[in-house]
Every structure is written in C-alpha cells, then in structure tokens.
Amino acid sequence: MQQVEIMRILRDFHRVSGFRVSIHDADFKETFAYPAQSHAFCRAIQQDKKVLASCRKTDALMLQKVKESGETILYRCPQGLCEAAAPIYHYGVLSGYLMIGQMRDSEGLTASELCAPFRDNAAVARAAQKLPSMKEEEMRAYLSIMTVIAQYLTGTNRVQTDNGRLPELIAQYLRKNYAQKITLQSLSRRFGYCNATLTKGFRAEYGCTIFSYLRDIRLDIACKMLRESDLSVKEIAAACGMDDQNYFSRVFKKRCGCSPSAYR
Numbered sequence: 001m002q003q004v005e006i007m008r009i010l011r012d013f014h015r016v017s018g019f020r021v022s023i024h025d026a027d028f029k030e031t032f033a034y035p036a037q038s039h040a041f042c043r044a045i046q047q048d049k050k051v052l053a054s055c056r057k058t059d060a061l062m063l064q065k066v067k068e069s070g071e072t073i074l075y076r077c078p079q080g081l082c083e084a085a086a087p088i089y090h091y092g093v094l095s096g097y098l099m100i101g102q103m104r105d106s107e108g109l110t111a112s113e114l115c116a117p118f119r120d121n122a123a124v125a126r127a128a129q130k131l132p133s134m135k136e137e138e139m140r141a142y143l144s145i146m147t148v149i150a151q152y153l154t155g156t157n158r159v160q161t162d163n164g165r166l167p168e169l170i171a172q173y174l175r176k177n178y179a180q181k182i183t184l185q186s187l188s189r190r191f192g193y194c195n196a197t198l199t200k201g202f203r204a205e206y207g208c209t210i211f212s213y214l215r216d217i218r219l220d221i222a223c224k225m226l227r228e229s230d231l232s233v234k235e236i237a238a239a240c241g242m243d244d245q246n247y248f249s250r251v252f253k254k255r256c257g258c259s260p261s262a263y264r
Contacts, residue, residue, distance in 0.1 A: 002158055003032070009149060010034035017142045018132040019100035023159060026094055028063050039102040041127035045079060045118055054078045059085075063097050072147045074139070077101070080109040081131070084143055086150035088159045093169045093191070096159045098150040100142070104133045166191065167205035170198065171213065178217045179241045184210070218242060219255050226264045233260045 010021040011034045022033035037043065046052040055077055062075050062085055072086040083101030087094055104114070115121070115128040134142075153159050170187065184195050187210070191198065202210050218240040225236045237248035237260075252260050 006032050006153070006158055007034060009153075013100075013145070013149060017100070017145075018103065018134070019142065020102045022099045022101075023088070023153075024063065024097045024099060026096055026165070028060055028097075031096065039127065039131065041114070041124065041131055042079075042081075042102055044121065044124045044127050048118075051078070059083075059099075066097060067094060072143060072150070074143055076108075080104075080114055082108070082134075082139060084146060086147050087154075088150050089154045090157050090160050090191075093173055098146060098153065100146055102131070103139070104131045105139065106133045106135050166193065166198070167202045170202055170210060171206065174210070174214045175217055178214060178221060179239060181241070182214060214241075215251060216255075219252060222248070222252065222260065223256070223263065226260055233264075236260070 006023065010023070010032060013019070013021050014034050020033065020035060020038060022030050024030050038046075042055070046055060058075075058078055062073055062083070066073050066085045066087050070087055072084060074082065074084045077083055081101065082103045082105050083099065086098045088096045088098055104111070111128040111131060114131070115124045118124040170191065173187075173190070174182070184198065187198055188195050199210060202213070206213055222236050222240045225231060225239065226233075229236070231239065233249070234245050237243065237245050240248070242248040242251075249259055252263070256263055
C-alpha cells in the first residue's frame with residue numbers, strides 16, 4: 001500500500017511540473033520513478049559510456065552533499081540540465097533521496113547548444129527540442145514543493161530503511177546524537193524495531209553492545225575536547241551526554257588509565 005501511495009505522489013508531481021521524479025535509497029540506487037524511463041535526450045546521450053559515467057558521478061556527488069548537509073540541493077548535470085535532490089529520513093535516519101530533473105532552464109543553454117557536442121546524432125537533436133523548459137522562478141517554486149514532499153515522506157516514514165543495514169544505521173545515529181539522552185526504548189521507537197532486534201543485530205555486527213559503543217564515542221569526543229577546549233570537566237561531561245560527572249570520571253579513568261584532569 002505504501003508503494004502505491006509513493007507512486008501516486010511521484011506521478012502527480014510529474015504531471016504538474018514536467019520533471020521526472022524519482023526516489024533513491026541510501027546507497028543511491030533508484031527504487032521508484034515516474035516516468036519509469038529518463039527523458040529521451042538523456043537516454044540518447046547516455047549511449048556514450050563516458051557520458052553515462054559522468055552523469056552517474058555527478059548524481060552521486062550531489063547526493064553525498066545532500067547527505068552531509070541534510071538540505072535540498074539544486075544543481076546542473078554535466079550536460080547543463082537542471083536537477084535537484086532532497087533527503088528523506090526514516091525514524092530520524094537517512095533512508096533515501098527524492099530527486100527531480102531533466103529540465104532545461106529557459107535562461108540557460110538552448111536546445112541547439114545542448115546537443116552541440118552530439119551534432120552528428122539525429123536522435124539527440126530531436127530529443128533536445130522536446131526538453132521541457134522552465135523559468136528560474138518557476139523552478140524555485142517547484143523546488144519548495146519538492147522539499148515539502150520530502151518532508152511529508154519523512155514525517156510519515158514512507159521510505160523505510162533496509163533492515164539488513166539496521167546496525168550501521170544505529171551506529172550512524174549514535175555518532176550524530178551522542179550528546180543527547182539515548183535509551184533502548186527511544187531507539188526502538190525511532191527505528192521501529194523491538195529491543196531484541198536492535199541489540200542482537202548490533203552485537204553481531206560490532207561485537208559490543210549499543211551502549212558500550214555509545215560510551216566509547218562519548219569518551220573519544222571527551223578526549224578531543226580535553227585537548228582542544230578550555231571547558232571544565234563538568235561541562236565536557238555534559239556536552240558528551242554524561243551529566244553525572246562522577247560516572248564520567250570513573251569510566252574515563254577505566255578507559256584512559258587516568259582522570260580527565262590528569263589527561264588534560
């Protein structure tokens with residue numbers, strides 16, 4: 001049922017915008033798209049393996065930027081067409097990307113200029129003339145709508161993470177949110193899995209419990225802060241998610257062989 005709902009959203013957005021709309025998983029693999037095929041112009045030029053490799057490389061680089069920034073990014077493909085990508089999350093963890101693309105900016109390259117590098121290819125020339133064109137202000141408006149759709153998919157947890165990657169996703173979440181209060185119950189609610197599934201899978205993958213992994217992250221950050229900041233030991237403990245200074249000092253000494261003050 002969720003797949004039907006996702007495809008309906010993509011189809012409706014395409015009908016009002018003209019963009020090809022797609023969803024990619026966290027590994028950049030396309031999982032949903034409307035229309036199913038890319039524009040005829042892209043299909044024609046990507047018969048050249050070098051062009052195809054260049055397009056894929058650019059998309060991967062842009063999706064990586066979206067992953068790092070957590071924001072929607074508008075960019076141009078190597079051939080000059082406009083594309084955009086927005087992050088989608090599942091219970092707070094990146095689960096994929098919403099992408100729109102294959103649109104010509106009315107103030108950018110003309111159809112003739114787009115197909116100039118492929119002037120001997122009649123199919124490219126014909127397809128270039130059929131590329132949809134849009135003014136910048138229209139494109140920005142659709143970009144805002146796209147961001148809202150990505151936020152809706154996030155808020156409703158429509159695009160799920162891969163259960164096989166669950167330990168990796170938990171570790172990613174811990175590294176990002178180490179300063180917050182984290183419990184097994186909060187992790188269970190966030191990822192949508194029972195406590196046993198969380199703990200068993202994590203131990204099998206990392207050879208330790210979730211909370212020993214979290215403790216080590218916090219202590220690594222604490223060591224860095226002790227070396228590089230002027231914050232007090234109490235402030236550093238709190239910044240690392242350990243409000244109990246006595247507990248912090250005890251686990252720090254066990255790990256490092258000395259107190260936080262002596263380490264500093």
